[in-house]
Amino acid sequence: MLDQVVFYFFAALAIVSAILVVTRRNAVQSAIFLVTALLATAGIFLNLNAEFLFIVQVILYAGGIMVLFIFVIMLVNLDVALHQVQFNRQWFVALIISAVLAAQVAAAIAVSRRTLYTMPAAPAESLQPNTERVAFYLFHTYVLPFEIASILLLVAMVGAVVMAKKRV
Amino acid sequence: MPYVLPVLFALVIVALLPLVAGYIVLVERKVMADMQVRLGPMRVGPHGLLQPIADAVKLLLKEDIIPESADRLVFWGAPLISVTTAMVALAALPIGPFFQIAELNIGLLFILGVSSLGIFGIVLGGWASNSHYSLLGALRSAAQLVSYETSAGMAIVGALLLAGTLSTRGIVQAQAQTEVWFIFAAPVGFFIYLVASIAETNRAPFDMPEAESELVAGYMTEYSGFRWALYFLAEYTNMIVVASIATTLFLGGWLRPFASTSYLDFLDWLPPLLMAGVAGYCFWRAPKQPVAVQKMFMAAVGLLCIVLALVLIMPMAAPRDSFLASSKAGIHGAFWFLFKVGAYIYVFMWLRFTFPRYRFDQLMRLGWQFLVPLSIVNVMGIGVGLALHRQLNWPAAPALILGIVLTLVAGAYLLATGEKHEHPRVGEEEEEETPVNA
Amino acid sequence: MVPIGHYIFLSVALLAIGIVGVVTRRNVIIILMSIELILNAVNINLVAFSRLVGSVEGQIFAIFIITDAAAEAAVGLGIIIAFFRNRETVLADEMDILKW
Numbered sequence: 001m002l003d004q005v006v007f008y009f010f011a012a013l014a015i016v017s018a019i020l021v022v023t024r025r026n027a028v029q030s031a032i033f034l035v036t037a038l039l040a041t042a043g044i045f046l047n048l049n050a051e052f053l054f055i056v057q058v059i060l061y062a063g064g065i066m067v068l069f070i071f072v073i074m075l076v077n078l079d080v081a082l083h084q085v086q087f088n089r090q091w092f093v094a095l096i097i098s099a100v101l102a103a104q105v106a107a108a109i110a111v112s113r114r115t116l117y118t119m120p121a122a123p124a125e126s127l128q129p130n131t132e133r134v135a136f137y138l139f140h141t142y143v144l145p146f147e148i149a150s151i152l153l154l155v156a157m158v159g160a161v162v163m164a165k166k167r168v
Numbered sequence: 169m170p171y172v173l174p175v176l177f178a179l180v181i182v183a184l185l186p187l188v189a190g191y192i193v194l195v196e197r198k199v200m201a202d203m204q205v206r207l208g209p210m211r212v213g214p215h216g217l218l219q220p221i222a223d224a225v226k227l228l229l230k231e232d233i234i235p236e237s238a239d240r241l242v243f244w245g246a247p248l249i250s251v252t253t254a255m256v257a258l259a260a261l262p263i264g265p266f267f268q269i270a271e272l273n274i275g276l277l278f279i280l281g282v283s284s285l286g287i288f289g290i291v292l293g294g295w296a297s298n299s300h301y302s303l304l305g306a307l308r309s310a311a312q313l314v315s316y317e318t319s320a321g322m323a324i325v326g327a328l329l330l331a332g333t334l335s336t337r338g339i340v341q342a343q344a345q346t347e348v349w350f351i352f353a354a355p356v357g358f359f360i361y362l363v364a365s366i367a368e369t370n371r372a373p374f375d376m377p378e379a380e381s382e383l384v385a386g387y388m389t390e391y392s393g394f395r396w397a398l399y400f401l402a403e404y405t406n407m408i409v410v411a412s413i414a415t416t417l418f419l420g421g422w423l424r425p426f427a428s429t430s431y432l433d434f435l436d437w438l439p440p441l442l443m444a445g446v447a448g449y450c451f452w453r454a455p456k457q458p459v460a461v462q463k464m465f466m467a468a469v470g471l472l473c474i475v476l477a478l479v480l481i482m483p484m485a486a487p488r489d490s491f492l493a494s495s496k497a498g499i500h501g502a503f504w505f506l507f508k509v510g511a512y513i514y515v516f517m518w519l520r521f522t523f524p525r526y527r528f529d530q531l532m533r534l535g536w537q538f539l540v541p542l543s544i545v546n547v548m549g550i551g552v553g554l555a556l557h558r559q560l561n562w563p564a565a566p567a568l569i570l571g572i573v574l575t576l577v578a579g580a581y582l583l584a585t586g587e588k589h590e591h592p593r594v595g596e597e598e599e600e601e602t603p604v605n606a
Numbered sequence: 607m608v609p610i611g612h613y614i615f616l617s618v619a620l621l622a623i624g625i626v627g628v629v630t631r632r633n634v635i636i637i638l639m640s641i642e643l644i645l646n647a648v649n650i651n652l653v654a655f656s657r658l659v660g661s662v663e664g665q666i667f668a669i670f671i672i673t674d675a676a677a678e679a680a681v682g683l684g685i686i687i688a689f690f691r692n693r694e695t696v697l698a699d700e701m702d703i704l705k706w
Contacts, residue, residue, distance in 0.1 A: 014620060015619050018643050022626055028292075044650060044653075048657040050665050051274045060676060061672060067288075067310050070291055072687060074306065074307055076687065091626075097625065098626050101621070109615070121657060121660075122657070124657075131334055134665055138666055138669070142666050152677050156676070156680045
């Protein structure tokens with residue numbers, strides 16, 4: 001019961017803030033609502049017994065990436081952009097595309113609802129202890145992707161420095 | 169009924185926190201006065217003991233000003249973000265083996281994550297004020313926090329390797345088992361965390377975001393009255409949080425010094441004796457106060473200390489196996505935990521009144537070119553020590569000392585090479601680069 | 607556990623909102639934020655199915671996606687700063703020259 005209340009609360013919060021992210025005129029307000037959406041997602045992760053991912057989402061996404069976003073928004077002075085047209089002429093096409101996409105997935109869910117709604121979930125204990133299990137998979141089965149991800153981060157770091165520095 | 173006790177603790181902490189923060193401010197002013205050979209606040213109450221309450225009343229009665237061009241909603245909400253995140257972070261702290269609101273298996277990461285959200289309060293507050301000083305303070309704060317969180321996180325990873333768990337209680341228990349506080353197993357990590365935590369709480373010598381000689385008051389420039397008090401509360405709560413993390417990770421949490429050495433058990437008498445000493449001092453000073461009310465107040469403080477001493481002494485005097493005797497770990501644990509937190513905060517004050525403020529580019533250089541590499545080397549050094557100990561069966565002490573020596577060599581190398589990057593003189597290079605914000 | 611279909615609905619909703627943001631907004635920073643929304647929608651799906659089948663491997667993929675998002679944000683914001691320095695704009699349809 002509590003599970004479901006928590007899920008629907010966070011789901012509603014995530015969707016409402018996501019809509020506000022793409023509709024707000026002011027980029028800082030968009031960023032604030034994106035933080036809310038990300039934290040709501042973190043709450044859903046917690047509800048799904050993914051404690052480690054919950055805290056990764058909070059530290060990395062909300063506390064790291066979003067601070068970077070807000071930092072850049074404040075660095076690039078947006079006062080001028082605030083009074084310009086915020087949406088381009090494709091908005092109608094975009095709405096149609098995403099509506100079609102949503103309809104497709106809804107249809108897919110409707111077709112397979114018997115299995116989707118009755119599939120028994122694995123016991124919650126199968127994910128515990130969460131941090132240890134994540135670490136085990138990350139450093140045994142997925143150690144090569146892990147190393148590749150580290151190289152990706154290095155490349156991104158070098159790229160960002162080269163891009164943002166005035167004289168290299 | 170499993171929620172009653174945690175909710176009770178939470179209420180007590182939330183209710184006491186403003187008072188505690190106020191008295192930390194008073195202690196800070198007293199310490200500052202002592203270091204500058206002054207007396208500090210002496211007027212309100214004996215030895216200024218009621219000063220925090222007077223300050224709080226003044227702040228609450230001040231006019232509430234919102235600048236006209238401010239983003240009202242964000243301006244209103246930003247201090248709340250700061251305070252809430254700082255207070256939520258307190259939930260996972262183990263104040264003694266019994267006093268803890270929530271025991272989480274990701275406890276330490278939870279504290280880190282929640283307190284890292286506090287930056288939004290500062291940044292959004294600075295932005296919403298719609299003032300240049302505030303915005304500059306907010307930008308500095310964001311850059312500073314992101315930079316120093318990296319090294320603080322890596323320093324914590326080092327200690328976590330030693331503990332082998334993320335649960336705050338588990339970390340302290342690991343220190344009880346190995347009979348070594350992690351500050352001795354990872355001194356470099358503690359040093360890095362000390363520096364990084366000062367920067368994270370925006371305190372001198374790293375108080376760039378609110379440098380009063382440059383930015384008026386940084387992100388708080390436009391704030392006044394209650395909202396300003398909320399920022400202050402958040403700042404001091406954050407100090408308590410980082411001090412508690414350091415205490416839990418490096419200083420043995422609620423453990424007494426030499427907790428497992430039984431012939432040093434007389435150290436258990438130290439807390440009640442300390443309290444009794446304070447009480448004696450209060451009673452000695454009470455008749456010398458100028459006003460009758462102050463005499464009574466001083467005596468009341470003395471009585472409070474007597475009561476605390478009795479509370480601390482009760483479990484030791486009680487017969488074995490009684491309930492009181494079994495509560496000793498909790499009561500004395502809480503004392504030692506708070507004592508260590510206080511000591512850590514005292515170090516903060518000491519540093520604040522000793523060092524001049526850093527320049528912002530010096531701050532960034534220190535963070536990225538010295539602390540981050542050093543913290544990575546620190547993790548590797550501890551890793552080498554642990555590998556030698558666990559895989560090759562070396563005794564623990566030489567293995568860990570080897571790791572520490574490796575880290576120190578790397579640190580010395582960083583210091584030696586870092587000297588070459590002299591900052592260009594003001595006016596030579598920096599001037600021609602106009603800031604984007606200007 | 608809430609039926610898995612609801613998680614898919616939530617994820618699709620976030621995905622659709624993110625796509626609308628990417629396609630319609632002119633501000634590059636908000637486009638980047640919408641991409642974060644899309645990545646987030648994927649994460650919800652991965653974690654929900656990881657809970658359903660009782661294996662943490664879905665969470666591993668979510669961690670990789672978050673890593674990816676961090677890299678993407680760093681490079682993207684670096685490009686935005688570089689572009690803003692040269693053209694004084696952050697609007698996507700004004701980024702119409704290939705070289706400067």
